[in-house]
Amino acid sequence: MAKHYGRGIAAVNYPTGMNLGGDPTQALIFCQPTGGFSVKLASTDLGQGLKTVIAQIAAEALGVPFDSVIVDTGDTDSAPHCMGTFASRATHRVGNAVIMAANEARKALLDVAAEEMEAAPEDLVLENGEIYVKGAPERKTNVFNVALAAHFKYGKTISGRGIYLKQKSSLDPETGACDPDSTEAHATTVAEVEVDDETGEIKVLRLASAYEVGRQINPEMVKGQIVSGAVMGMSHALMETVFPYYPALDHHTYSFGEYIIPTALDIPEIESVVLEYPSSNGPYGVKGVGEMTANSPIPAIVNAIYDAVGVWVTDLPVTPEKVLRALEEKSLETH
Amino acid sequence: MGVKQLGIVGQSVKRRDGIGHVTGQTQYVDDVFYTGMLWLKMVRSPISRGIIHGIDTSKAEAFPGVVTVVTAKDVPNNWYTILCLIGVEPNDEPVLAHEEVMYFGEPICAIVAETEAIAAEAAGLVKLDIEELPPVLDMEFAISPDAPAIKKWGNNTFMYDGYNHRKLRFGDFEKAIQQADHVIEGDYSLSPIEHAPIETHCCVVKPEPDGRLTVHSNTQALYFTMDNTAIILQVPSQRLHMIGGTVGGGFGGKVDVITEPITCIAAMKTGRPVKWRWTREEEMRKSSTRAGVKMHYTDGVMKDGRIIARKVRSLEDSGAYHRHSPYGVQKHMANLPGPYTIPNVWVDAYCVYTNRQPSSAMRGFGVTEATFAVECQMERIARTIGMDSWEIRLINAYRNGQMRPVRKVVEDATLIETIQAAAELIGYELPAHLKAMSSDDYAGNGGHHG
Amino acid sequence: MESITVTFKLNGKTTAVAIEPLESLRTVLREHLHLHATKAGCGQGGCGSCTVLVNGEPVLSCLMLAALADGQEITTLEGIGTPQHMHPLQAAFFDRFAAQCGYCSPGMIMAAKALLDKNPHPNRAEIAEALAGNLCRCTGYVTILDAIEDVVTQMQEA
Numbered sequence: 050m051a052k053h054y055g056r057g058i059a060a061v062n063y064p065t066g067m068n069l070g071g072d073p074t075q076a077l078i079f080c081q082p083t084g085g086f087s088v089k090l091a092s093t094d095l096g097q098g099l100k101t102v103i104a105q106i107a108a109e110a111l112g113v114p115f116d117s118v119i120v121d122t123g124d125t126d127s128a129p130h131c132m133g134t135f136a137s138r139a140t141h142r143v144g145n146a147v148i149m150a151a152n153e154a155r156k157a158l159l160d161v162a163a164e165e166m167e168a169a170p171e172d173l174v175l176e177n178g179e180i181y182v183k184g185a186p187e188r189k190t191n192v193f194n195v196a197l198a199a200h201f202k203y204g205k206t207i208s209g210r211g212i213y214l215k216q217k218s219s220l221d222p223e224t225g226a227c228d229p230d231s232t233e234a235h236a237t238t239v240a241e242v243e244v245d246d247e248t249g250e251i252k253v254l255r256l257a258s259a260y261e262v263g264r265q266i267n268p269e270m271v272k273g274q275i276v277s278g279a280v281m282g283m284s285h286a287l288m289e290t291v292f293p294y295y296p297a298l299d300h301h302t303y304s305f306g307e308y309i310i311p312t313a314l315d316i317p318e319i320e321s322v323v324l325e326y327p328s329s330n331g332p333y334g335v336k337g338v339g340e341m342t343a344n345s346p347i348p349a350i351v352n353a354i355y356d357a358v359g360v361w362v363t364d365l366p367v368t369p370e371k372v373l374r375a376l377e378e379k380s381l382e383t384h
Numbered sequence: 385m386g387v388k389q390l391g392i393v394g395q396s397v398k399r400r401d402g403i404g405h406v407t408g409q410t411q412y413v414d415d416v417f418y419t420g421m422l423w424l425k426m427v428r429s430p431i432s433r434g435i436i437h438g439i440d441t442s443k444a445e446a447f448p449g450v451v452t453v454v455t456a457k458d459v460p461n462n463w464y465t466i467l468c469l470i471g472v473e474p475n476d477e478p479v480l481a482h483e484e485v486m487y488f489g490e491p492i493c494a495i496v497a498e499t500e501a502i503a504a505e506a507a508g509l510v511k512l513d514i515e516e517l518p519p520v521l522d523m524e525f526a527i528s529p530d531a532p533a534i535k536k537w538g539n540n541t542f543m544y545d546g547y548n549h550r551k552l553r554f555g556d557f558e559k560a561i562q563q564a565d566h567v568i569e570g571d572y573s574l575s576p577i578e579h580a581p582i583e584t585h586c587c588v589v590k591p592e593p594d595g596r597l598t599v600h601s602n603t604q605a606l607y608f609t610m611d612n613t614a615i616i617l618q619v620p621s622q623r624l625h626m627i628g629g630t631v632g633g634g635f636g637g638k639v640d641v642i643t644e645p646i647t648c649i650a651a652m653k654t655g656r657p658v659k660w661r662w663t664r665e666e667e668m669r670k671s672s673t674r675a676g677v678k679m680h681y682t683d684g685v686m687k688d689g690r691i692i693a694r695k696v697r698s699l700e701d702s703g704a705y706h707r708h709s710p711y712g713v714q715k716h717m718a719n720l721p722g723p724y725t726i727p728n729v730w731v732d733a734y735c736v737y738t739n740r741q742p743s744s745a746m747r748g749f750g751v752t753e754a755t756f757a758v759e760c761q762m763e764r765i766a767r768t769i770g771m772d773s774w775e776i777r778l779i780n781a782y783r784n785g786q787m788r789p790v791r792k793v794v795e796d797a798t799l800i801e802t803i804q805a806a807a808e809l810i811g812y813e814l815p816a817h818l819k820a821m822s823s824d825d826y827a828g829n830g831g832h833h834g
Numbered sequence: 835m836e837s838i839t840v841t842f843k844l845n846g847k848t849t850a851v852a853i854e855p856l857e858s859l860r861t862v863l864r865e866h867l868h869l870h871a872t873k874a875g876c877g878q879g880g881c882g883s884c885t886v887l888v889n890g891e892p893v894l895s896c897l898m899l900a901a902l903a904d905g906q907e908i909t910t911l912e913g914i915g916t917p918q919h920m921h922p923l924q925a926a927f928f929d930r931f932a933a934q935c936g937y938c939s940p941g942m943i944m945a946a947k948a949l950l951d952k953n954p955h956p957n958r959a960e961i962a963e964a965l966a967g968n969l970c971r972c973t974g975y976v977t978i979l980d981a982i983e984d985v986v987t988q989m990q991e992a
Contacts, residue, residue, distance in 0.1 A: 096935025123629015133605020225552030259805030305880030348759030405936025408871020632937030
């Protein structure tokens with residue numbers, strides 16, 4: 050009777066965007082008279098931080114301070130279509146639509162600035178809300194002045210429309226040939242576990258992962274996804290089922306009393322590194338990271354259990370009961 | 385890695401909604417209250433499969449405080465399927481059941497009352513006359529000839545272009561498996577699980593004086609929900625005004641368009657605001673789950689570790705209705721071979737119907753299950769042929785420029801780089817030849833089928 | 835049933851409210867008094883998102899009859915800080931990205947406050963123990979534990 054240490058690895062890919070594509074998102078941007086920019090979206094923040102990363106992308110693309118960008122999302126009367134938040138698509142799709150809208154608004158802004166400054170628009174630089182003539186930084190103005198002039202002197206709009214659509218791929222029903230993704234993010238997780246061969250209990254000691262997510266818009270929030278996914282993956286591997294005797298319906302769960310998910314007491318050591326290899330079609334090279342973080346921990350843990358006690362338990366969740374049954378079967382085989 | 389330094393992109397700025405969250409000021413749907421608001425509770429099927437002979441709502445309607453009862457005849461377009469917007473057919477799910485029940489907890493009629501407690505009490509007064517039939521629960525049984533067809537089209541699988549499964553065919557599996565040094569098989573399965581966001585489903589609908597409906601929803605997809613709701617209500621989408629965008633966790637569980645249509649009908653019928661919020665028990669036992677999945681892998685592997693053939697049969701338990709599963713199985717099909725260069729692949733992926741609460745989208749569905757199986761199978765191969773766990777993955781990892789079984793050329797591959805980085809992170813020294821590998825080395829695994 | 839009136843001290847202010855005898859404290863806080871920070875996650879005592887302080891003790895307000903709050907001192911998240919004047923725990927949760935969807939945050943912060951009011955110098959294991967009745971599905975708890983540890987450190991330095 051002993052506790053056995055094991056280590057397992059798993060390397061995974063994850064597609065960005067809806068399978069086969071065909072999932073558009075639009076954005077509108079307009080400039081207020083004093084230089085604030087409102088980004089109008091019908092997209093949803095589930096807690097992953099979309100409202101924040103979109104403000105970052107808009108500020109970057111417009112060339113204005115982060116605080117001057119307002120993200121107004123979640124109202125179908127005031128914003129155009131978004132397919133929704135799922136399939137690790139939001140930052141990729143919404144971000145691309147916002148960059149397209151920002152580019153149009155930025156061009157409109159610089160056209161007015163050029164008129165006001167008596168310069169060619171292509172000679173103007175817009176950085177952090179300041180506008181100056183390339184090579185002549187003393188010839189300068191700012192977004193505040195240009196926005197006022199556009200509204201009250203020239204009668205010009207400063208706004209932009211954006212959409213991103215990966216056109217829907219066909220799928221050959223005979224071969225399955227299709228274009229299933231926009232890009233692929235990747236991850237490798239190393240799980241370390243301790244398995245008690247007397248009780249069948251599994252303790253996950255450590256989940257260490259390397260992620261490659263294109264580009265991080267907000268590294269702390271990427272880390273937030275990685276850590277949360279590690280815990281959800283561990284939970285999926287070891288704890289969760291609606292039907293403990295699936296496919297039978299007996300003992301189905303009604304509450305958090307029977308449906309077990311981790312608490313603050315169940316958290317292993319979680320470490321990660323993030324690599325950035327920008328994708329060709331994501332906003333600033335983004336790849337979707339939302340869903341994938343709960344994936345690699347699952348097989349890494351199952352592989353670590355095999356490493357620890359030499360049994361394959363590949364029917365999730367890996368409960369102590371299943372581990373003990375597998376150990377018993379193994380001991381019967383060897384005797 | 386040559387990533388261009390940007391300005392605010394790449395900075396860990398604080399969350400825009402963070403202060404609202406930590407001070408309790410963020411408004412979620414359940415925080416919306418209107419004067420004169422009614423409450424809705426659902427009467428649900430107490431059994432997994434049966435024929436409805438009668439629904440007697442008279443006692444519930446007469447109960448003090450009950451304003452109306454919504455049944456199937458109040459639903460303008462009762463039969464629907466949410467993915468009709470991307471071409472999935474046929475409509476297979478009733479908003480409210482009236483002919484038969486297909487799962488325990490299926491919605492039958494809605495009680496709308498002055499308080500939530502009255503609605504709940506009156507729900508218990510609806511008399512259901514349902515003839516019970518034996519449920520079909522096991523997927524292997526469901527696709528066998530002995531099973532009763534629980535779907536109207538005469539079998540228990542989704543039909544993909546005339547086939548009862550999605551196919552992936554690449555190279556020649558049958559020939560290649562004969563040439564393999566090892567044939568290694570594995571079974572992998574997952575039980576249905578629950579999304580378990582801390583915020584349950586909630587919808588508040590307010591009829592406006594101009595005839596429009598303001599719909600507060602915690603859906604993950606506002607327009608998708610609006611357009612599906614409009615189809616069910618048979619009204620132009622412009623009559624609906626969706627407000628949302630702030631969700632207390634979703635994980636795929638809040639894209640089923642399951643609360644909005646009925647709450648809208650209740651508001652239209654009564655002319656008053658209506659709130660419907662789900663209990664945790666409804667969330668656990670009646671909302672959609674991640675599908676149960678069973679996969680069988682048969683791999684042909686050479687002594688040097690190259691996988692030359694892979695065959696996968698996968699059954700995904702859609703439960704009683706489509707919801708998002710026909711889509712999920714298709715995504716599953718594309719991901720079942722894994723991120724490895726394998727020249728001969730055969731996949732059959734089935735979307736199977738059973739008398740269980742429908743399964744639907746959940747974080748990574750289709751892919752999560754595939755990568756679980758693939759990565760356990762890779763380990764099994766390594767252990768069987770006596771190869772190192774890192775090496776088996778690195779030598780088979782897909783490289784940029786190679787052809788995936790779906791016939792898309794690999795781009796943006798970094799599987800090798802993350803494996804190397806993970807080894808470094810835990811202080812494991814990979815041998816020099818594995819450390820030198822790169823996703824850009826097209827010939828690095830002998831793959832020439834690009 | 836006849837309604838009854840209960841009187842308690844709510845966030846420092848004496849408050850009288852007419853309730854149905856069997857209503858929970860959570861329902862009274864959220865639906866009669868419209869203090870919406872206290873969240874409804876399960877109504878079964880399983881998730882902790884409705885945690886409030888009753889005489890300084892953390893209590894699941896979904897399981898407590900409001901009638902029993904008569905004469906007691908109730909503190910909700912609204913009572914410990916505002917966006918302009920955040921409680922150190924609120925500020926730390928914000929700084930550490932410890933709120934993702936935010937639905938568990940009110941209960942988490944109240945449970946943490948109950949701990950720190952009693953034990954200003956808990957170690958990480960003691961913090962985790964005190965939060966074990968509060969579920970979070972988004973964060974994986976690490977940032978939450980980090981945030982509370984930050985406050986413990988600040989209090990030690992102060």
